[in-house]
Structure formats: structure tokens, C-alpha cells
Amino acid sequence: MASCTELWVDRKDFRKTRTVGEQNLTAGDGQVLVAIDKFGLTANNVSYALSGEMIGYWSYFPAEGQWGKVPVWACGTVVESHSPEVPVGERLWGFFPMASHTVLTPGKVREDQFMDMAEHRQALPAMYNAYRRTQAEPDILTKLENERCLLFPLFATSFVLYDYLIDNALFGAEQVVIGSVSSKTGFGLAHLLHRDSEISTKVVGVTSAGNTAFVRDLGCCDQVVNYGEESQIDASLRTAYIDMSGNVTLTRALHQHIGDNIVESAMVGASHWEGGGAAGDLPGAKPTFFFAPGQIGKRDKEWGPGAMMQKAMMASAEIAMATSGNLKVEWLHGPEALDNAWQQLLDNQVGASRGLMVSLLD
Structure with missing residues (x-):
């Protein structure tokens, strides 16, 4: 059980936001509760909001009424598990809400990843349902957590x-x-x-x-x-x-x-x-x-499932290392700092050399 903090965005007016707290978020049968300790914030997240209805980005983590949860790329740790294959302490990277915690439903579990099998996500683009189990990955990836959230x-x-x-x-x-x-x-x-x-x-x-x-x-x-x-x-x-x-x-x-x-x-x-x-x-x-x-689906048919994203992941690591000296990582903590940064992104006021990393955990 966890006290969760989230930032919701009005789906019709992206400048209107709302901080939401839930005191008793818990995992159900077959689920895991994840504490999200870091996520990247870029103009890409504005694109997710802008195309949220067309592609379905608002549907991954549903909110109430006119509100939506903008997805981010994040790292987190399983703090409660009712899934026999994904234990407490498991380190994950993937598609999360702007939040301190969330609940996932692992399925199709492999050594290096699992899919979220929540019913409402099955009709959405599958690539965003995959969560990497980072402890099973090469050292080069585990050492690049910030870059992975911000850049990959x-x-x-x-x-x-x-x-x-x-x-x-x-x-x-x-x-x-x-x-x-x-x-x-x-x-x-x-x-x-x-x-x-x-x-x-x-x-x-x-x-x-x-x-x-x-x-x-x-x-x-x-x-x-x-x-x-x-x-x-x-x-x-x-x-x-x-x-x-x-x-x-x-x-x-x-x-x-x-x-x-x-x-x-x-x-x-x-x-x-x-x-x-x-x-x-x-x-x-x-x-x-x-x-x-x-394009990913086309290559998966030609090269085999997952081959395209594996190539993309290694290319991402190469670009991140080649350009690391040109970017300065800035850490933001709490919903107020996140909201301020979100407003700056909407106004195109975040310089190209700034890399915003956020945590909503206490």
C-alpha cells in the first residue's frame, strides 16, 4: 500500500493541471505496485498530450472526467507484488504516468521484460505495454538510467x-x-x-x-x-x-x-x-x-519480433554517449516543480541543452 501523488492535465486545456493524492494505492491479485523514482520530461510529452485522443495516449492510465495522465518514460522499483514472476525489488523501465506510484499487471513474462496485461491497454499500441526488467540487461544500459528516461x-x-x-x-x-x-x-x-x-x-x-x-x-x-x-x-x-x-x-x-x-x-x-x-x-x-x-511492426515481420527495438536501444545508447557533453541534467522534485516545468514546455521555454528529470516520491 502506498500514498500516491499524481499530476493530472486537462485534456482540452493543457495549461490547467491538478495535483491528486491517493492514500491507499495497492496491488491486486496478479499485480505489482511500482514506486516511480525518476522520469524524463521533454517536448515529447507535450506531443503525447496533443495526440492523446488520436493514438490513445490518454487511455494507458485513465483519469476522471476531462482529466488525463500524460505518460512519461521512467524507472521504478516494485515495492509490492502479487505476481509470482515479478518480485519485490525488481527494477523496471518503461511507460508510466506522471506519478509517484502506479499498478501494473505483468504477463508474458521473460527474463528481460514483461507486458502489462491490464484489459483496458490491450487495444492500444503494444510497444508501450512492454516493461524492461533492467537487472537482466547489459551493464551499459543499467548505468544509463537517467539517459534512458530522458533520451532513449x-x-x-x-x-x-x-x-x-x-x-x-x-x-x-x-x-x-x-x-x-x-x-x-x-x-x-x-x-x-x-x-x-x-x-x-x-x-x-x-x-x-x-x-x-x-x-x-x-x-x-x-x-x-x-x-x-x-x-x-x-x-x-x-x-x-x-x-x-x-x-x-x-x-x-x-x-x-x-x-x-x-x-x-x-x-x-x-x-x-x-x-x-x-x-x-x-x-x-x-x-x-x-x-x-x-515502421516497427514492418521490421518485426522482416527481422523478427523485438529486433527493431533492440537496434533502436543500442543506437540510443550510442547517441546519448556521443552527445552527453551537450546536455545538462536538472533535477525537479514534487508536483509544484513538475507543474512549473510542464508550463515552460507548453510555452517552449525549455532550452535545448536542458534535460529535465523529475521525481514525485517523498
């Missing part, structure tokens, strides 16, 4: 995007333009493209003036362009556009500047979530939402 899910998406582009021969593109390249998923993708010796495609990053120096220090872009200066991008080259910003104004500007030479336009993130909306009819490839589980 984003860099894993970077790898899936990179694989998607490679799988489609980069759509014939001569340059890849990444919107909001200072986002972790953005510079992760740039890093993977830049380090691939078999790719000669130009990598162009678009970012704010305040993040230009950060992106240049990463050394993963051939060209860095500020918002509003998209005309500096070579419009004569066939271009794959990967947008992490969700800013429809940027999408329109690039499509109108590059025109029919835009051969792929993938919408991934929403770091500029309030700039969203319908793009309308534009020249070039039609902007489409990129759904990472679709």
Missing part, C-alpha cells in the same frame, strides 16, 4: 525515422531538412544520418536563433537555418522534410519555397504545438503523420 525514447524514434528513410532509399532525396532540429528526436536523427558513411545526402537543420549555437556544437548538420530564413535552403535539391515542430507556418514556408522538390514530408513532433493546424494544399509531397509503431 526520443533517440529510439530518431532511429525508427532513420530506418524509415533508409528503407525508402531516402525517397530519392538529395537533402534532408529537419524542422526543430534542436529537439532531441531531431538532433538524434541528424546524428544518425550524419554518421552514416554510405549517405551523402545533405543534412539541414531548422531551429530558433537561441538554439543555433547548441545545434552547431553538436556537429551533426551540414547547414543550420533559423526560422524565418528558410529561403537559405537550396530549393533545387530533392528534399525529404522531417518536422519535429508541428508548426504549420514552417511547413507551408518550406513547401512553398522548395515546391515539387519536396519528395517526402513527415510530421513527427509538436515542439511548437500551438502553431499547429491544417496545412492546406501545398506543392510537393503531401504532409503525413509519421506513426513509428507502423
Whole structure:
């Protein structure tokens, strides 16, 4: 039994929040109670809220009425167990709510992971139902807990995007333009493209003036362009556009500047979530939402179940170690600090070099 603290977010107005406490959270038959001692907080969590209804992110950890629990990537320890295969003391990494505790229902248990078999989660994308049992994993992963919470899910998406582009021969593109390249998923993708010796495609990053120096220090872009200066991008080259910003104004500007030479336009993130909306009819490839589980499912059929995410995990570790000197981890404790950071993310006021780690445990 535990006294649980959670932060709930209004699903219609993300700036409205509510701190909720439960004094008697306990695990039932076949379940485990997990104390969540650390989770990462990034613009990716805003994307989860923004697409919560469409993809089902609000449904993983249901709340009451108009409220929702934004999922985060976290580490936690089992403090109560009624599951014979997952004992007290087990260390876990996976998809959790913004909370101090939660209850999981382990099933399909393997040495290195299990699936949450709660009935309400079975119709949702399965990749978010997997929980890693970290004590069974290589030392390189167990030593990177903070990076795993803060960076791995984003860099894993970077790898899936990179694989998607490679799988489609980069759509014939001569340059890849990444919107909001200072986002972790953005510079992760740039890093993977830049380090691939078999790719000669130009990598162009678009970012704010305040993040230009950060992106240049990463050394993963051939060209860095500020918002509003998209005309500096070579419009004569066939271009794959990967947008992490969700800013429809940027999408329109690039499509109108590059025109029919835009051969792929993938919408991934929403770091500029309030700039969203319908793009309308534009020249070039039609902007489409990129759904990472679709590419993962394709590769699982081709390579075998789990192979794609294993590759993504190792790529994430490599990117995290390569860029660790460019990020400063900041620790936040308690619901008030979490709420303040959430509001900053919504206002796009968290600099690219900041890595926010949060704990709601007393």
C-alpha cells in the first residue's frame, strides 16, 4: 500500500493541471505496485498530450472526467507484488504516468521484460505495454538510467525515422531538412544520418536563433537555418522534410519555397504545438503523420519480433554517449516543480541543452 501523488492535465486545456493524492494505492491479485523514482520530461510529452485522443495516449492510465495522465518514460522499483514472476525489488523501465506510484499487471513474462496485461491497454499500441526488467540487461544500459528516461525514447524514434528513410532509399532525396532540429528526436536523427558513411545526402537543420549555437556544437548538420530564413535552403535539391515542430507556418514556408522538390514530408513532433493546424494544399509531397509503431511492426515481420527495438536501444545508447557533453541534467522534485516545468514546455521555454528529470516520491 502506498500514498500516491499524481499530476493530472486537462485534456482540452493543457495549461490547467491538478495535483491528486491517493492514500491507499495497492496491488491486486496478479499485480505489482511500482514506486516511480525518476522520469524524463521533454517536448515529447507535450506531443503525447496533443495526440492523446488520436493514438490513445490518454487511455494507458485513465483519469476522471476531462482529466488525463500524460505518460512519461521512467524507472521504478516494485515495492509490492502479487505476481509470482515479478518480485519485490525488481527494477523496471518503461511507460508510466506522471506519478509517484502506479499498478501494473505483468504477463508474458521473460527474463528481460514483461507486458502489462491490464484489459483496458490491450487495444492500444503494444510497444508501450512492454516493461524492461533492467537487472537482466547489459551493464551499459543499467548505468544509463537517467539517459534512458530522458533520451532513449526520443533517440529510439530518431532511429525508427532513420530506418524509415533508409528503407525508402531516402525517397530519392538529395537533402534532408529537419524542422526543430534542436529537439532531441531531431538532433538524434541528424546524428544518425550524419554518421552514416554510405549517405551523402545533405543534412539541414531548422531551429530558433537561441538554439543555433547548441545545434552547431553538436556537429551533426551540414547547414543550420533559423526560422524565418528558410529561403537559405537550396530549393533545387530533392528534399525529404522531417518536422519535429508541428508548426504549420514552417511547413507551408518550406513547401512553398522548395515546391515539387519536396519528395517526402513527415510530421513527427509538436515542439511548437500551438502553431499547429491544417496545412492546406501545398506543392510537393503531401504532409503525413509519421506513426513509428507502423515502421516497427514492418521490421518485426522482416527481422523478427523485438529486433527493431533492440537496434533502436543500442543506437540510443550510442547517441546519448556521443552527445552527453551537450546536455545538462536538472533535477525537479514534487508536483509544484513538475507543474512549473510542464508550463515552460507548453510555452517552449525549455532550452535545448536542458534535460529535465523529475521525481514525485517523498
